[in-house]
Structures are given as C-alpha cells and as structure tokens.
Amino acid sequence: MNFDFSKEQQSFKEDVRAFLARRVPPERQEVFGVEYDGQYQFGREVASELAQRRWLAVGWPEEHGGGGKGPIEQAIFNEQMGYGMVPRTGITGLGFVGPALMVFGSLEQQAQYLPPIAASEVEYCQGFSEPNVGSDLASLELRADRDGDEYVLNGSKMFTSYVYNADYMYLLARTDPQAPKHRGISMFIADMKTPGISLRALPYISGAMAAQTFFDNVRLPATALIGEENRGWYHAMTTLDFERSGLERYGRTRRAFDDFVEFCKTTGLNGRVISDSPTVKHKLAEIKAAFDVWSLLCWNVAWLQSSGAVPNAEASVAFLHGTEQRLKFAQSAMEILGPHGTLRGDSQWAPLRGTIEGIHRESMHLHGAGTSEIHRNIIAQRGLGLPR
Amino acid sequence: MDLGLNEQQKLLSRTAREFLEAECPISLVRELEDSKEGYSLELWQKMAGLGWLGLAIPVDHGGDGGNLMDQTVLFEEIGRAMVPGPLLASSAYVVRTILGAGSDEQKSRILPQFASGDTTVTTILAGQSLNDGRELSLRATIDGQGYALEGTAIFMPYADSSDMMLCVAGSLGQTESTVYLTLFLVARDSDGLTTNAMPSIGDYRQHEVRFRNVRVGPDATIGQVGGAATYLAPAQQWTTVLQCADIVGRSEKILEMVVEYSKNRVQFGRPIGSFQAVQHQCADLRTAVDGARMATYHAAWKVDNTGNNGTVRDASEEVAVAKACAGSLSRLATAVGHGIFAGIAFTVEHDMQLYSMRSKIAEANMGDTDHHLEQLAVCMGL
Numbered sequence: 149m150n151f152d153f154s155k156e157q158q159s160f161k162e163d164v165r166a167f168l169a170r171r172v173p174p175e176r177q178e179v180f181g182v183e184y185d186g187q188y189q190f191g192r193e194v195a196s197e198l199a200q201r202r203w204l205a206v207g208w209p210e211e212h213g214g215g216g217k218g219p220i221e222q223a224i225f226n227e228q229m230g231y232g233m234v235p236r237t238g239i240t241g242l243g244f245v246g247p248a249l250m251v252f253g254s255l256e257q258q259a260q261y262l263p264p265i266a267a268s269e270v271e272y273c274q275g276f277s278e279p280n281v282g283s284d285l286a287s288l289e290l291r292a293d294r295d296g297d298e299y300v301l302n303g304s305k306m307f308t309s310y311v312y313n314a315d316y317m318y319l320l321a322r323t324d325p326q327a328p329k330h331r332g333i334s335m336f337i338a339d340m341k342t343p344g345i346s347l348r349a350l351p352y353i354s355g356a357m358a359a360q361t362f363f364d365n366v367r368l369p370a371t372a373l374i375g376e377e378n379r380g381w382y383h384a385m386t387t388l389d390f391e392r393s394g395l396e397r398y399g400r401t402r403r404a405f406d407d408f409v410e411f412c413k414t415t416g417l418n419g420r421v422i423s424d425s426p427t428v429k430h431k432l433a434e435i436k437a438a439f440d441v442w443s444l445l446c447w448n449v450a451w452l453q454s455s456g457a458v459p460n461a462e463a464s465v466a467f468l469h470g471t472e473q474r475l476k477f478a479q480s481a482m483e484i485l486g487p488h489g490t491l492r493g494d495s496q497w498a499p500l501r502g503t504i505e506g507i508h509r510e511s512m513h514l515h516g517a518g519t520s521e522i523h524r525n526i527i528a529q530r531g532l533g534l535p536r
Numbered sequence: 537m538d539l540g541l542n543e544q545q546k547l548l549s550r551t552a553r554e555f556l557e558a559e560c561p562i563s564l565v566r567e568l569e570d571s572k573e574g575y576s577l578e579l580w581q582k583m584a585g586l587g588w589l590g591l592a593i594p595v596d597h598g599g600d601g602g603n604l605m606d607q608t609v610l611f612e613e614i615g616r617a618m619v620p621g622p623l624l625a626s627s628a629y630v631v632r633t634i635l636g637a638g639s640d641e642q643k644s645r646i647l648p649q650f651a652s653g654d655t656t657v658t659t660i661l662a663g664q665s666l667n668d669g670r671e672l673s674l675r676a677t678i679d680g681q682g683y684a685l686e687g688t689a690i691f692m693p694y695a696d697s698s699d700m701m702l703c704v705a706g707s708l709g710q711t712e713s714t715v716y717l718t719l720f721l722v723a724r725d726s727d728g729l730t731t732n733a734m735p736s737i738g739d740y741r742q743h744e745v746r747f748r749n750v751r752v753g754p755d756a757t758i759g760q761v762g763g764a765a766t767y768l769a770p771a772q773q774w775t776t777v778l779q780c781a782d783i784v785g786r787s788e789k790i791l792e793m794v795v796e797y798s799k800n801r802v803q804f805g806r807p808i809g810s811f812q813a814v815q816h817q818c819a820d821l822r823t824a825v826d827g828a829r830m831a832t833y834h835a836a837w838k839v840d841n842t843g844n845n846g847t848v849r850d851a852s853e854e855v856a857v858a859k860a861c862a863g864s865l866s867r868l869a870t871a872v873g874h875g876i877f878a879g880i881a882f883t884v885e886h887d888m889q890l891y892s893m894r895s896k897i898a899e900a901n902m903g904d905t906d907h908h909l910e911q912l913a914v915c916m917g918l
Binding site for chain 2: 429440452
C-alpha cells in the first residue's frame with residue numbers, strides 16, 4: 149500500500165499549485181456564495197492557459213487534446229483547482245460530456261467535440277432534471293421525435309446550471325414513449341443557438357444563476373444523437389460513474405476549512421481567541437478528522453479508476469460522506485461565529501469575506517449528482533445487494 | 537499511489553478468515569465466556585504456529601518480521617472473529633515496547649518466548665493511565681540490587697491467565713515533585729502479587745493487580761529508569777492502529793450480519809431490507825466502515841514508512857484521526873445492529889449483543905474518540 153504520489157505526480161501537483169497561486173491572486177479567488185463581476189471570463193482565461201499546458205484535461209488521451217496521463221493526475225489537478233479557489237468553468241464538458249463521447253461517441257463526434265472541450269473553447273450545460281423529474285430521472289418527459297434527418301424536441305429542462313455561458317447542452321430526451329421508461333431515452337448534444345430554445349432565469353441560493361430551459365419544436369440534426377438511440381439512460385449511468393472522485397469539491401471545501409481554522413486561531417471574539425474555547429477545539433478537530441477521511445475516500449475512487457475499475461457504490465460512499473460533512477462544517481462554522489457568521493461577503497464586517505455565510509448556502513446543495521438518499525439507495529442496493 | 541493490499545497481505549487476510557471461521561467460530565467465543573482462562577490455550581498455540589503472535593517481531597528475535605500494515609490486515613480478522621485472549625496486549629503493545637526499550641539480551645531472551653506462545657504476557661490497554669504520572673498508583677523503590685513494587689494496577693486484561701505483565705511503576709526523584717516512570721516486566725506468580733476480576737461489559741476479562749512488596753531483580757526493568765513514557769509512545773501508536781483494525785473488522789462483520797438478516801426477515805409481506813429506512817442505515821454503516829478502514833490503513837502506512845528524505849514521519853495526526861473515526865464507527869455499528877435486529881438482539885442468546893459489548897471495550901481501549909480529538913486538536917496547533 150502506498151498513499152504517496154510518484155515523484156512525477158508530486159512535481160506535477162507542485163507545478164499546478166504554483167501556477168494557480170501566481171495566476172489566481174486572493175482577490176480573484178472564488179469565495180463561496182459570491183459572484184464577482186467578470187469572474188467567469190477570468191476563469192475562462194485561466195482555463196485556456198491551463199489547456200495550453202495540457203493540464204486542463206490532463207487525464208484525457210493526447211489525441212483528444214488531453215495530457216495523456218491518468219485518473220490520478222486528473223484528480224490531482226482537480227483538487228488543486230478547488231484548493232486554489234479558481235473560478236471554475238467547463239466542468240460539465242470535462243467531467244461528463246467528454247468521458248461519454250470517448251465511450252459512446254462516433255469517431256466524427258469525438259473529433260468534433262472533444263478537442264474544443266480540452267482547449268476550454270466551449271461551455272456545456274447539462275439537461276437531465278425536469279420540472280416533474282428529479283431523483284426518478286428515468287421518468288423524464290422531454291420528447292425527441294424523429295423526423296427525417298432530424299429530431300424534434302419539445303418540453304423543458306430544470307436546474308440548468310451554467311446555462312447562461314453555455315454553447316451546448318448535453319441532454320437526455322424520450323425517443324420512444326411506448327418502451328419501458330429506461331429503454332426509451334436517448335442522449336443528445338444540442339447547440340444552444342438552435343431556434344426554439346428559451347430560458348427562464350432560476351437564481352440559486354448559492355449565488356449562481358441557472359435557468360429552466362424550454363424546447364419548442366427545436367430541431368436537432370440526427371448527428372446530435374450520442375451513442376445508440378434508446379440506450380441513453382444506460383450511457384448516462386455509465387458516464388456518471390467516471391468523474392466521481394469529487395476531489396475538486398473536496399479541495400474547495402477543504403480550503404474554506406483550513407482558512408477558517410487559521411481565522412479561529414488568530415481572531416478574538418467575546419474577549420478571547422476563538423480557538424481557545426474547548427468546544428471550538430472539539431468541533432474543529434471533529435471536522436478535520438471527517439475531512440481527512442473524505443479525502444481518503446475520494447482518493448480511493450481515483451485510485452480504483454486508475455487501476456481500471458469502475459467505482460460505483462464506492463463513489464457514492466465518497467460523495468455521501470462529503471455532502472454530509474460539508475453540511476456539518478457549515479453548521480459548525482456558523483455556530484462558532486454566531487451572528488458574525490450570517491454576514492454576507494459584501495458587508496465590511498463579514499469574516500473571511502463572507503465565505504462561511506456562502507458555504508452555509510452552498511452546503512444546502514444536497515442534491516447534485518443525486519440526493520443523499522439516492523446515494524444511500526445505490527450503496528444499499530448495488531453495493532450491499534439489498535432488494536429493491 | 538496504490539491503495540490495495542499486496543499479494544502477501546491478501547493471502548494473510550484470506551488464510552486468517554478461513555482459519556478463524558474453522559477454529560474460532562462464534563460458538564467457541566460464547567463457550568469461552570464461562571471458562572476459567574477466558575481464552576483457548578489450544579487456539580493460542582495454533583495462532584503461534586501460524587506466526588501471528590510474532591508477526592510484529594523481527595525474524596532474528598524469533599518472529600515473522602511483518603510491518604504494521606501486515607498486522608493491521610490480521611487484526612481486522614481478529615476483530616471480526618472476536619478472538620478471545622490478550623492478543624493485542626501481547627503481540628502488539630508489549631512486543632513493540634520491548635523492541636523499542638529492551639536491551640539486546642532482553643529482546644533475544646524474551647521475544648522468542650512470546651512469539652512461540654510459550655509465555656503469555658499482557659499489559660494495560662485502557663485509556664492513557666499506563667504512562668500518565670498523575671494517575672500513578674504503582675510505586676517502585678530500590679531494594680538491594682532490584683526493586684520492590686507496591687500499589688495497584690487496574691484494567692489489566694487477562695491478568696489471571698497470563699504468565700507475565702508489563703507495568704509502569706513510578707519512583708520518586710530527589711524532590712517529591714519528580715517522578716520517574718519505569719517499565720517493569722513482572723511474573724504473575726511473583727510473591728505478593730494478586731489479581732482480582734474487574735467485572736466488565738460483555739464479560740470482558742480485565743483485572744485489578746495488587747502488588748504487596750513484590751520484589752523483582754534489576755533485569756525486570758525494560759529500558760532506562762524514567763524512560764517509560766518515551767518508550768511507550770511509539771508502541772501506543774502502533775497498538776492504537778491495531779485497535780482500529782479490530783473495530784473495522786468487527787463492524788464489517790456486523791454490517792454483513794444485518795444485511796443478511798434484512799434480506800431474509802419478512803415483515804409486512806416483504807423482506808425488511810427492501811425498506812429504505814433499513815437500507816439507509818446499512819448505507820450509513822457501509823460509509824462509516826469504509827471511512828474508518830481508509831483512515832486505519834493510512835495511519836498504518838504512515839507509521840510503517842519513512843519519508844523520501846529518510847526521516848521518520850510523525851504519524852500522530854493520522855493515528856488520532858483513525859481512532860476518532862473507529863470510535864464513532866463502533867457506536868454506529870452497535871446502533872445499526874441493535875436497531876435492525878431489534879428485539880432478538882436484546883436477548884443474551886443472540887450473538888449481536890456480544891459484538892456490541894466487545895465494540896464498547898474496543899472503543900474505550902487505546903483512547904476513545906474524545907481523547908483522540910483532543911490529540912488531533914493539539915496536532916492542529918489549537
């Protein structure tokens with residue numbers, strides 16, 4: 149057993165860290181819950197420079213514009229992007245669309261779509277959830293009816309994050325309403341400029357801007373279909389198992405925690421240094437232990453991937469633990485700071501530029517990539533073999 | 537990075553599982569609850585024959601020369617089978633203490649006896665009282681060439697069925713405020729030494745050991761006079777990791793038991809394992825077991841490995857994280873086990889209660905969650 153990176157991996161990690169520290173100064177770092185003007189554009193600029201170094205998709209094959217390394221290097225990079233609090237762009241393309249295309253896309257589709265993702269030239273959003281469909285995703289209702297060389301889409305998608313910057317949507321739609329629900333779904337890539345697509349703004353409590361996306365007789369060419377018709381559900385489920393180490397989310401949350409510990413050690417509140425309180429010490433130690441375990445569970449997933457396995461219940465274990473412990477951290481940090489913790493980043497009185505108030509809102513993101521209950525179902529049914 | 541066990545460790549794990557299923561079934565564990573010794577001497581000898589007692593002893597002292605990770609893999613199986621006897625105390629705590637503190641002569645004389653199972657030895661696992669001067673109740677005074685020991689040691693596991701025990705005794709320095717803590721290896725049949733059972737949860741065998749002018753020779757001291765705390769610290773880390781492994785192994789077994797039961801127990805016309813309320817408890821336990829296992833492996837690896845620059849890494853933080861997590865896991869496994877088995881696990885005849893009682897002992901031994909969170913806070917500079 150060996151928990152160390154190889155020499156090459158270690159120096160890669162240090163290179164990434166050093167580059168990001170230089171390129172993303174504190175005033176440009178993404179604070180939880182605050183959307184600064186121009187942050188997205190800045191994030192794209194940084195991503196382009198990372199792409200030029202072949203770091204952005206370091207785990208992808210070189211012919212697709214990647215760095216030709218493996219899942220460990222990709223996880224190292226993702227963790228550093230999180231820990232460096234780099235304004236993040238392009239994650240749907242890099243995390244989901246790319247891996248799906250590499251497995252299910254045609255050679256033409258791979259050549260068309262993959263290099264721009266690896267080069268940070270495009271932004272994707274995801275079209276999975278719908279107004280009536282959340283955890284029961286296979287019941288989705290957006291229709292895609294074949295009409296000659298085209299598919300005609302009608303319906304709507306919900307919770308479309310990143311949509312206001314997106315060039316494409318990677319989506320699931322129903323192509324066979326007569327088939328059993330899992331077997332009538334197909335996967336598509338839709339150009340967001342296609343006529344008939346419209347948006348209704350849907351601001352999130354995290355500060356991000358998303359939308360409900362409407363499709364009104366939107367005509368996609370048949371070449372927009374990814375993989376086999378009516379196999380989209382299975383393609384999507386396989387794809388979800390790829391980008392599952394979750395180290396970016398860990399890195400970002402860990403940074404907030406480390407900064408918070410430092411703050412507690414150096415700041416007075418109610419007449420004493422915050423961390424002098426035994427209760428505070430206990431809380432911080434509890435979170436530290438839980439976060440160290442979170443990191444180990446994430447690396448276990450990355451390592452399984454690097455050894456050729458497809459993590460499934462293991463990824464849900466890491467994700468569930470992370471979601472729960474992030475919430476616990478946010479709650480504990482708010483308790484420790486009392487009323488000061490409620491101040492937003494735009495208050496001059498806000499500790500840590502409001503990041504604790506921000507992470508408190510962010511920590512209520514208990515649903516992305518599956519609610520905690522769905523992850524428990526996966527662990528129990530697929531992992532432990534309990535009956536459905 | 538390689539987070540898998542190596543082939544040798546996989547083999548050890550598999551062999552240990554098969555051996556203990558055959559030689560130490562739960563029926564034997566139940567049977568031994570009422571026996572005089574509290575453990576099986578026959579099984580003890582067989583484990584010695586497999587090299588388990590001397591796994592952490594170097595080859596030139598009669599052992600198998602394994603590292604902590606090897607022993608961690610073994611103790612997951614020991615914990616799973618709840619093997620009765622002072623295995624953790626003898627094959628880990630005492631062995632590692634003597635390796636760090638003993639003279640070459642002592643190591644080559646004493647350690648082979650432990651490895652072969654000819655001599656059984658025990659020491660205190662409970663809490664930190666062993667090397668904490670403030671709780672000192674055993675005193676050593678110079679007596680001719682040797683020492684006289686006077687006082688009481690508590691929480692000594694299997695003291696009345698062990699041949700030797702490793703104790704810490706204090707002697708006063710030139711001023712009343714200076715106390716030297718020294719390690720002594722004492723024979724149980726020494727004149728003036730008596731043991732009394734400390735009735736404990738799950739009938740776990742531990743004893744109060746009284747010393748009334750117990751006279752020992754100069755060779756009974758292990759290491760320098762006053763050096764106990766220094767010698768014990770690394771052995772304590774080592775043993776704490778194995779206590780975590782013991783908890784992880786037993787919790788995994790509890791999880792298997794509740795999953796199996798949930799698949800077969802039918803209520804409301806369906807297996808209870810089809811209810812999400814039951815599934816989600818199992819999922820939470822799976823998550824906690826996986827987390828504690830990773831933390832335990834991480835700590836074992838850290839203890840085993842020196843850094844790239846050749847210096848020994850400090851594993852305090854990793855060990856504290858592992859035992860804090862293992863302690864929480866122990867509580868969760870008990871809650872989930874009793875929650876899902878419900879009424880039947882409240883009966884003495886059901887095995888679940890024994891798993892949960894032993895889990896409580898394991899949680900308390902080698903420092904509980906609160907203790908290790910305090911240690912962790914120190915590591916964090918809080």
